[in-house]
Amino acid sequence: MKLPSQRVLAKQLDVNRSTIVAAMDRLVSTGVLEGNSGGGTRVAVVGEEELTLYDSQGDQLVSFPRRHWNGYVEDGIHYPNLPLVQTINKMEFVPHMIRLGTGELSPSLLPEHTMRHLFSEIASSVDTVPLSYEEPLGSLQLRRQLCLEMEQRGINASPSNVLVVSGALQAFQLISAGLLERQSTILLEKPSYLYSIHAFQSAGIRLAGVPMDSEGLQISALTRLKQLRQAVLLYTNPxxxxxxxxxxxxxxxxxxxxxxxxxxxxxxxxGAYEELWLDHQPPTSLKARDTSGQVLYVGTLSKTVSPGLRIGWIVGSERVIERLADIKMQTDYGSSSVSQLMAYHWLQSGSHQRHMEQLREHLRVRRDVMLELLSQEWHDIATWQQPTGGFYIWVTMKGTFPLHKLFEQALSAGILLNIGTLYDRGSSRQLRLSYAYASIKEMKFAMGKLAQLIRIQGWKS
Amino acid sequence: MKLPSQRVLAKQLDVNRSTIVAAMDRLVSTGVLEGNSGGGTRVAVVGEEELTLYDSQGDQLVSFPRRHWNGYVEDGIHYPNLPLVQTINKMEFVPHMIRLGTGELSPSLLPEHTMRHLFSEIASSVDTVPLSYEEPLGSLQLRRQLCLEMEQRGINASPSNVLVVSGALQAFQLISAGLLERQSTILLEKPSYLYSIHAFQSAGIRLAGVPMDSEGLQISALTRLKQLRQAVLLYTNPxxxxxxxxxxxxxxxxxxxxxxxxxxxxxxxxGAYEELWLDHQPPTSLKARDTSGQVLYVGTLSKTVSPGLRIGWIVGSERVIERLADIKMQTDYGSSSVSQLMAYHWLQSGSHQRHMEQLREHLRVRRDVMLELLSQEWHDIATWQQPTGGFYIWVTMKGTFPLHKLFEQALSAGILLNIGTLYDRGSSRQLRLSYAYASIKEMKFAMGKLAQLIRIQGWKS
Structure with a gap:
């Protein structure tokens, strides 16, 4: 921290400037402050130990505590978010920013009005709103309802196989804290969304990426990496x-x-995106094919209904679910009872099925617009595959223009991008485009603007 | 894991007993199973490596994967809950169990009907229910409202000083993951509720208890322990x-x-219990006296309104709050937007003030009943202080009857106790009685029954 000038300090503290000079000299000589060539003075040390100052006779003048809450911000075992992720998190709240990579539904696609009606219905149909703690596994009526949902995805589960969590991210946190040893390695697709967060890394767990081909992750690489890295589990988002x-x-x-x-x-x-098929239903999940309990399945309402509700779930064997529930209780004493109530009524009333049909319609239109914009304006600068569901188009740029520079230029133009390196350090020529968040008008503007920025910079294809 | 007998296995699997004997012999010879002197057989190894079985010609019979999700239950860096805490957590859901130590409001004291009315009001007064993610610090309208609440407690804060969390427990988790180094030591009162949970310990943080006298924790012991253990912070519940x-x-x-x-x-x-004064308002909080940012304050709605809502908050400097918000985003992407909406309307509508007045009335009556029961039935077997607020009476038994035995006997009689060792290994003669949870009828029955159990066992005073 830089100190104000001697003149300003003298005025602020209402003492002679000579007093300030003397005090600063003493503090510089003990190493608390240090001067710089420009004439400024800054606080030099923020150490572990306390600091005691003595006068020339060796008597204690003052004991100076170094430790303050602010000094702890760099400590802690949890990694901070990647700087780029922190920037994105902040920029997402800047008004009128066009969010072209955001992995969420646009607010216009969230069933806010239906949910308001559900509020009224709940108020008139129930006697009370549950305000106590729920059971460790979560509300029983919600878990029963989730079992019915899972049945539709081909997954057999009873309520004791289901743990309600506050979104898929918390599921990963619980698994990393509750089931894995520090220093263990997990395999995952490369690229993967998990690289952009620290759910596993902050628990001291390592990630090893398995390359993908057109059918999914490569089995030969998987078995080789399993042996080489002594990996303990595979995370996959199939x-x-x-x-x-x-x-x-x-x-x-x-x-x-x-x-x-x-x-x-x-x-x-x-299984976060499984319900979001656009052209035809996808192959059934791995969990639906699992007869021996080798698959732990994570689902969520965040990608289809509401990220704000914070409702996700884990399906697994009773023993694993119990262990995770114990950690969950120690972490936050369970998920919001009001969110669980809303989620139950949402699913049970059939609102969910109706909403999903409409949502698929909207997403189909949005995807087609984005693909059309790519064909029209990006055909010479990039390649991509047509997605059959979910939110994303993974675009590979043909040239060598550095994407972090494009990120900054786009930001100046009011466009927020999710660049490939967030998901794999090696994906320096990729962008994750999302057709779920920005409006169609915004997409049109942003895709044209970006093509222009890229061409001005003389993209070398 | 112990295996069933050969006879039972033969019947279960519908094969000759000689087949079972042969199979077991082979598995014992490869070390998968082991016999014991009593004639039983158990699974001997649950190792890291895979196991491959070969026949007598050296051909591979079967490759036996050892690693399954169930095998991971003992792994993980997070401690399981204390066995006694796990027992208590489970027993709390046994119907008709009298919970004489539970640190929650009885469901009859929760404002469930008022909250249902609030549901209707919200449905008719707002256009939409917020379903998107909230800002990293939490809903702005809720944080503004919390600043007003804090003002009433003498604490000056602006919305950027407030982080909304999912209850006080999560606040501790975020602080331990976000601000503290592994192996650091925190000081706390002894006994303390923190000893009964693992919020800090699971992040590798050590606890050092400071003895208390009638005015609170002892300062001389505090300074000695700070130096001796190089402690990095003091947790206190003043x-x-x-x-x-x-x-x-x-x-x-x-x-x-x-x-x-x-x-x-x-x-x-x-500050979880601060609002729950019964006789007169308590001295103002440490945070209210803090002019330099040395205090981080944690508040919650769980002890006064609803544990199920999962709404708490942290008040601190912007820099600390920002770091904690970053960890919070990485942990669960924020607290439930519906819970935050309910909390805002609850506080803003004045329901909270009205509820607190009624609640204090009820708690006063309950406390007085419990004190009366103690005077009548426990005067010769225990000592205690009269609490002026909160939920608890800390009872010290006069005799030497082991309390874990009383815990079990009480459980058999349908009474769930929170014994002193949960809060301090040395508090082996203490019980935490709560007048907040059990009904008055239950308290009367349980206090009489316990006195009887103690006397039958010949408590030596």
Whole structure:
């Protein structure tokens, strides 16, 4: 921290300037302050220990506590978010920013009015609103309802196999804190959304990326990496993969389960986007094919209904679910009872099914607009695949223009991008475009503007 | 895991017993199973590596993956809850159990009907229900309202000084993950509720207890321990302390702030019970006296309105609040937007003030009943102090009857107790009684029954 000038300090503290000079000299000589060539003075040390100042006779003048809450901000075992992620998190709240990579539904696609009606209905149909703690696994009526939902996805589960959590991210936190040893390694698709967050890394867990081909993650690389890295589990997002939008093929799913069974690699399946099919239903989940309990499945309402409700769930064996519930209780004593109530009524009333049909319509239109814009304006500068569901188009730029520079230029033009390196350090030529968040008008403006920025910079294709 | 007998297995699997014998022999010879002298057989190894079985020609019979999700339950860096706490957590959901130590309001004291009316009012007064993510610090309208609440407690804060969290427990988790180094030591009152949970310990942080006298924690012990253990912060619950019910005196508060300032020990103040005064308002919080940012304050709605809502908050400097918000975003992307909406309307509508007045009435009656029962039935077997607020009476037994035995006997009689060792290993003669949860009828039955159990066992006073 830089100190004000001697003149300003003298005025502020209402003492002679000579007093300030003397005090500063003493503090500089003890190493608390240091001067710089420009004439400024700054606080030099913020150490662990206390600091005691003595006068020339060796008597104690003052004991100076260094430790203050602010000094702790750099401590702590949890990594801060990546600087780029922190920037994105902040920029998302800047008004009129066009969020072209955001992995959320646009507020206009959230069922806010339906939910308001549900509020009225709940108020008139129930006697009371649950205000006590819920059971450790979550509200029983919600877990029963989730079992019915899972049944529609081909997954057999009873309420004791289901833990209600505050979104998929918390599921990963609980798994990393509750089931994995520090220093263990988990395998995952490369690129992967998990690289952009620290859910596992902050618990001291390492990530090892498995390359993908057109059918999903490569099995040969998987078995090699499992052995090489002594990996303890595979995290996979097989359906409408974040960030590539890819769907793992039927054949790859069968083979993956077989191989993971043989080599003893449990699977953590992220089913966040599974319901968001646009053209045809995707192959059934890995969990639906799992007969021996090798798959732990994570679902969420955040990508389809409401990120704000903070409702997700984990499906697994009773023993694993109980352990995770114990950690959950120690973490936050369970998820909001009001959110659980809303989620139950939302699912049970059939609102969810109706909403999903409308939502797929809207997303289809948005995807097609984005693909059309790509064909029209980006055909010479990038390549991409047509997604069949989810939120994302993974775009590979043809040239060598550095994308972090494009990120900054886009930001100046009011456009927020999610660049490939967030998901894989090696994906320096990729962008994750999302057709879920920005309005169609914004997409049109932003895609044209970006093409222009890229061309002005003389993108070398 | 012990295996069933050969006879039972043969029947279960519908094969000859000789087949079972042969299979077991082979599995014992490869070390998968092991026999014991009593004739039983158990699974011997649950290792890291895979296991492959070969026949007598050396051909591979089967590759046996050892790693399954269930095998991970013992792993993970997070401690499981104390066995006694796990027992209590489970027993709390047994119907008709009398919960004589529970640190929650009885469901009959929760404002469930008022909250249902609030549901209707919100549905008719707002256009939409917020379903998006809230800002990293939490809903702005709620934070503004919390600043007004804080003002009534003498605490000056602006919305950027407030982080909305999912209850006080999560506040501790965020602080331990975000601000403290592994292996650091925090000081706290002894006994303390923090000993009964693992919020800090699971992040590798150590606890060092400071003894208390009638005015609160002892300053001389505090300074000695700070130096001896190189402690990095003091956690304190100065008002209606959990579990003793004590209130730190005015003089002790002043001295504590002074000394902590001098020795450079930041303070984490738990204000969970502050509003629950019964006889007269308590001295103002440490945070209200803090002019230099040395105190981080934690508040919650869980003890006064609803544990199920999962709404708490942290008040601190902007820099600390920002760091904690970043960790919070990485942990669960914020607290439930619906809970935050309910909390805002609850506070803003004045329902909270009205509710608190009624609640204090009810708690006064309950406390007086419990004190009366103690005087009538426990006067010869225990001593206690009269609490002036909060939920708890800290009872010290006069005799030497082991309390964990009383815990079990009480459980058999349908009474769930919170014994002193949960809060301090040395408090083996103490019980935390709560007058907040059980009904008055239950209290009367349970206090009589317990006195009887103690007398039958020949309590030696």
């Amino acid at each position: 359906t409408y993969h974040n960030p590539t939008g890819m769907v793992m093929s039927e054949a790859r799913r069968t083979r993956l389960l077989q191989v993971c069974g043989q080599i003893g690699l449990p699977i953590l399946e992220d | 008002t209606y302390h959990n579990p003793t019910g004590m209130v730190m005196s005015e003089a002790r508060r002043t001295r504590l702030l002074q000394v902590c300032g001098q020795i450079g020990l930041p303070i984490l103040e738990d």
